[in-house]
Amino acid sequence: MDTIIEVKNLTKVYGKRNTAFTALNDIDLSIKKGESVAIVGKSGSGKSTLMHLLALLDKPTKGQIFIDGINSTKLGSHALNRIRNRKFGFVFQQFFMNANDTVLENVLLPLKIAKIGRFKRKKLAEEALKTVDLETKAKNKAKDLSGGQKQRVCIARAIVNNPEIIFADEPTGNLDSATGDKITDLLFRLNKEKGVTLIIVTHDEDLAKLCSRIVRISDGRIISDKSVRKDVQQKSSERWEKEAARVKKANEKGA
């Protein structure tokens, strides 16, 4: 498998001199295409900082980040914006939707930024909504959706530009466990079926176990980096298949 993200000697320091705080300290990490990586750690451990750096939302104090072999620290803001827009998808704990806009408007936002034409972006957004089983809600206002539905819309928004990597920051943090499971399953289905690289930041051990790899962070350093046993992952797949069957059945009933 090809390496999609490679990080060398990554250090991030906030503040200066007396108040300086080292959030990340000399991190090396390599993520392959199609992997699902959980970044786990307590709050303040540096896991969010790491994600922000990997997602090119922030610049490291020291070290390099290679995306598809390109040294991102040498790129200008225009090129960075372009990478985020074309290659990345984002899912956040607090959803971040424009509550008064329609579901469709929310989903096609990345395409609008990418200067994709009116008809094409509508078509792509509808397809993305179909993937998360929300095509019937396209014209609803975002604020009228339930929490689980909102997060599914966010996933649709994250995949609408057909990204190579999805960054998910506590994607189930605001949801009850049943709804959270659905979101998790959706993310892993995308990972399996479309080969999207998944980077999940979480402190939820159960969610982390579903990933193919867990990176543990503490005090700005990686303290462990392990692949997850296949049998644990298997459970998740089974649960996904069960759920998929249930949805299919419900749809047939409805029709």
Added chain:
Amino acid sequence: MKISDLILTANHNLFRNKTRTFLTILAIFIGSFTIILSNAINTGVNDFIDKQVESIGDDGYIEVAPKAVYEQLEALTSAKVQEYSEDAKTVENSTFDDETLKKLRAVDGVDSLNPYNMITVDYITTNKTDKNYKVSLTILPDDSLTVDMVAGKQVSNNTSEYEIMITEDYVEPLGFESAESAVDQELQIAVPNTLKCMMTDNRKDCQTIVTTKISGVATTGVMSVGAGTRANTALYNHLVDLQYDGLPESQKMAYMATGHIDPVKEDAIRKAFEDEGFTIMTIDDEVGMVRTFFDVILVVFNIFGGIALLAAAIGIINTLFMSVQERTREIGLEKAMGMSNTKIFLSFSCEAILLGFWGSVIGILISMAIGYGANALAHQTFLSDFPTFQLVVFNPVNMAVITGIIMLIAFIAGTAPAYRASKQNPINSLRYE
């Protein structure tokens, strides 16, 4: 993001908070409305003056009178005490004797100069009415001057027939049903002889009734040039003869004149005439006063409008700062998704410009509604004598320029909030609660 998407999205965002946007637009509207309406009135007045000037139709036309006449007018309106000077020419000695005429006609750029005597007509009447009407009768000295006619033709100087043209407001009092029906009808003029009238108490004994033909009916003007009841040369000279008959030659001397000059040399000619004790008045001089008056009013109202716009600009700044704050997380999200700082700046600038745009458009629409209403009302009331006068005229170029300026002001007002939005750190924005 494409520019078209940027504008549409900005407009959409603007109307998310309808009340706030409405109030901001209202503030801009107050300024734009004031400026647009006062400009429209100014355009209307200037259009009217232009039409009047056009109706006279001659750049080089001048009227000449002794300087003393104007000085007396000035003295009436000025509190300043002036010293007497023996050199100062008076009305009496500033007359067009042969020598003066020769000198003035020789001035470079003077094409023609025709002196005429002032006459006083007692009244005019027709056989269709029992009443007699006062009138101020002057000559139409020059066939090249074109007068705005309602019916018939203006008087011609190429005939020995007596011709007169009357203004529209005389039609009905003189007993005519319409302007058309007055054309080619007879009109009587009562002209007094100055000498005889000094020797009799009975006015009728010194009056002569002259019968003339009405050549046409002119629109009622507001300026003395070209407007008014006018006689052709044949009639006028006949009336002068009747009025001045028996007086000594020195009393018959004319001190008013009309003429024609090369407009390019106006300044030099003006000076030459001043040296001889005469003041010339061009059409521009006559209308200049009226124009200046309305220009001053325009400036005053534009200042009011400008102050209102300044307040509105602060409203725009406030609105956009609130909007930036409310949408902090949205900005963060858009940046995370790859929207550039420039585009974020532009999207907020667009909102500011659109606020200005809508404020102007509403200002234009409401001004137009009120303006056209006022036009209609004015024509039914105090402007009924001036059918060609539009009180308010909306010049598309003016409207576009005003809209452009207001949009520019709005843009400038929006730069500070837009800059703040563009400089926001996406991570902090996404963490913002």
